Amino acid sequence: MNYTLMHKNISVADIEIDEDTGVIIRIGDIFAKEHLPLGVVHPLHHKETVDKAALNKWWMGRSIPASRMGINEALETLGIYNTQVLLTKCLGLSLSDHYWVRPSDSDMTWESVNFFDNDFSDDIGDVLFGSADKSLDFDYASPDNTSDGNLQKRWKIIDGERCLLKSGSAPYRQQPFNEVIASVILDKLGIDHVPYTLTWIDNKPYSVCKDFVTKNSELISAARLMQIRPKENNENGYLHFVNICKELGIDVVPMIDRMIVLDYIIANEDRHYGNFGLLRDPDTLEWIGFAPIFDNGTSLYYDKLTTQISTANLKCKPFKKTHGEQIRLVSTFEWLDLSKLDGIEEDIIAVFSSDKTADFVDSERAGAIAALVRKRIDRLSEMIPVQKDIQSLDTDEDEPNEDEAESYGMKIE
Numbered sequence: 001m002n003y004t005l006m007h008k009n010i011s012v013a014d015i016e017i018d019e020d021t022g023v024i025i026r027i028g029d030i031f032a033k034e035h036l037p038l039g040v041v042h043p044l045h046h047k048e049t050v051d052k053a054a055l056n057k058w059w060m061g062r063s064i065p066a067s068r069m070g071i072n073e074a075l076e077t078l079g080i081y082n083t084q085v086l087l088t089k090c091l092g093l094s095l096s097d098h099y100w101v102r103p104s105d106s107d108m109t110w111e112s113v114n115f116f117d118n119d120f121s122d123d124i125g126d127v128l129f130g131s132a133d134k135s136l137d138f139d140y141a142s143p144d145n146t147s148d149g150n151l152q153k154r155w156k157i158i159d160g161e162r163c164l165l166k167s168g169s170a171p172y173r174q175q176p177f178n179e180v181i182a183s184v185i186l187d188k189l190g191i192d193h194v195p196y197t198l199t200w201i202d203n204k205p206y207s208v209c210k211d212f213v214t215k216n217s218e219l220i221s222a223a224r225l226m227q228i229r230p231k232e233n234n235e236n237g238y239l240h241f242v243n244i245c246k247e248l249g250i251d252v253v254p255m256i257d258r259m260i261v262l263d264y265i266i267a268n269e270d271r272h273y274g275n276f277g278l279l280r281d282p283d284t285l286e287w288i289g290f291a292p293i294f295d296n297g298t299s300l301y302y303d304k305l306t307t308q309i310s311t312a313n314l315k316c317k318p319f320k321k322t323h324g325e326q327i328r329l330v331s332t333f334e335w336l337d338l339s340k341l342d343g344i345e346e347d348i349i350a351v352f353s354s355d356k357t358a359d360f361v362d363s364e365r366a367g368a369i370a371a372l373v374r375k376r377i378d379r380l381s382e383m384i385p386v387q388k389d390i391q392s393l394d395t396d397e398d399e400p401n402e403d404e405a406e407s408y409g410m411k412i413e
């Protein structure tokens with residue numbers, strides 16, 4: 001079927017989508033090259049044509065990932081084979097950006113279809129949460145068809161606000177609590193972030209956050225930004241991202257510093273390039289700044305036995321393989337006042353205090369998590385004077401320099 005790829009009300013390109021597979025099989029006229037998703041214009045090609053494979057990768061990347069918890073059951077309920085075919089059923093509309101596809105024979109406008117202003121159906125969310133009635137004729141108009149990430153999640157309109165509800169994983173279902181703990185830490189440190197709260201559905205915990213994207217801003221992930229140009233030989237992942245943002249006029253170093261510090265404190269294992277990014281004005285394409293920090297739940301040894309909290313091997317993303325290495329990328333700790341986290345242990349215990357919590361995180365585990373955070377803050381505070389001393393010796397280097405940072409010789413693991 002023929003569609004026009006739209007960015008709000010701007011016609012970007014004519015495309016043909018195979019309804020059976022959801023694949024873009026033909027790209028027609030391009031009307032607004034600058035509004036194409038980043039990285040789909042072949043960078044090395046003389047004629048700068050749109051790369052069909054790259055556009056498909058972007059389009060398929062809008063669908064619910066095959067790794068989503070409970071997706072097989074959901075597909076069975078819906079009677080479909082894969083999540084890509086859901087995309088056209090909601091016109092590819094999302095609550096995280098402003099792209100969509102308009103059937104060629106229609107005169108729909110962004111105002112008439114977008115989910116920021118228009119209500120959406122609960123059906124797909126119910127299917128994803130395993131609570132849908134199979135006999136229903138499903139209404140597919142839902143931003144849940146375009147939501148990313150592995151955890152079970154759904155969008156809900158709560159008191160007129162678009163909110164994302166996210167589950168945890170068995171057995172501890174710790175991620176929703178972790179989101180709240182990260183919010184408390186970020187609040188105390190004064191770092192711009194998406195605030196998360198906790199709710200319970202059928203006696204299971206979920207995190208709730210409001211949509212941080214608006215009609216005038218959209219999220220462009222670091223992963224997509226890094227498609228703008230290939231990594232230079234002298235760039236590592238950190239410099240690739242920082243330099244691209246600098247080329248776009250945004251200095252991300254202060255926010256990356258803060259994100260790395262948070263991830264060190266909470267032992268975050270999943271800060272992949274899809275879990276941070278920039279905000280852009282969809283109309284003017286102006287870059288607004290670093291998106292508020294979000295998705296902090298895969299942390300605090302969420303899937304490890306209580307006895308292994310603080311000792312089990314930790315993953316670290318995106319720039320280095322260990323948090324000890326990654327914290328050395330922080331350009332300055334001048335802004336960081338760790339005394340603001342005095343008493344954080346009590347705040348953490350309070351997050352786990354509801355009666356219902358004990359089925360998932362008992363008091364012993366809650367205590368171990370609180371002690372872990374305290375230990376990591378203390379370890380971090382030991383490093384800070386070391387770094388400040390070394391920076392005061394360094395007068396002619398403004399840029400964050402990884403090799404230099406690595407020579408600080410901080411005692412971190």
Ligand SMILES: Nc1ncnc2c1ncn2[C@@H]1O[C@H](COP(=O)(O)OP(=O)(O)OP(=O)(O)O)[C@@H](O)[C@H]1O
Nearest residue numbers: 095096148149150151164209210211212213274295
């Ligand atoms: N509050 C929000 N407002 C707008 N978009 C959001 C919001 N929270 C998340 N998103 C979008 O939804 C995606 C999935 O959400 P999130 O990263 O929180 O889920 P996840 O399942 O924990 O992801 P992962 O696979 O990284 O573990 C994000 O990458 C982002 O694009």
Ligand SMILES: [Mg+2]
Nearest residue numbers: 149274275295
């Ligand atoms: Mg995520």
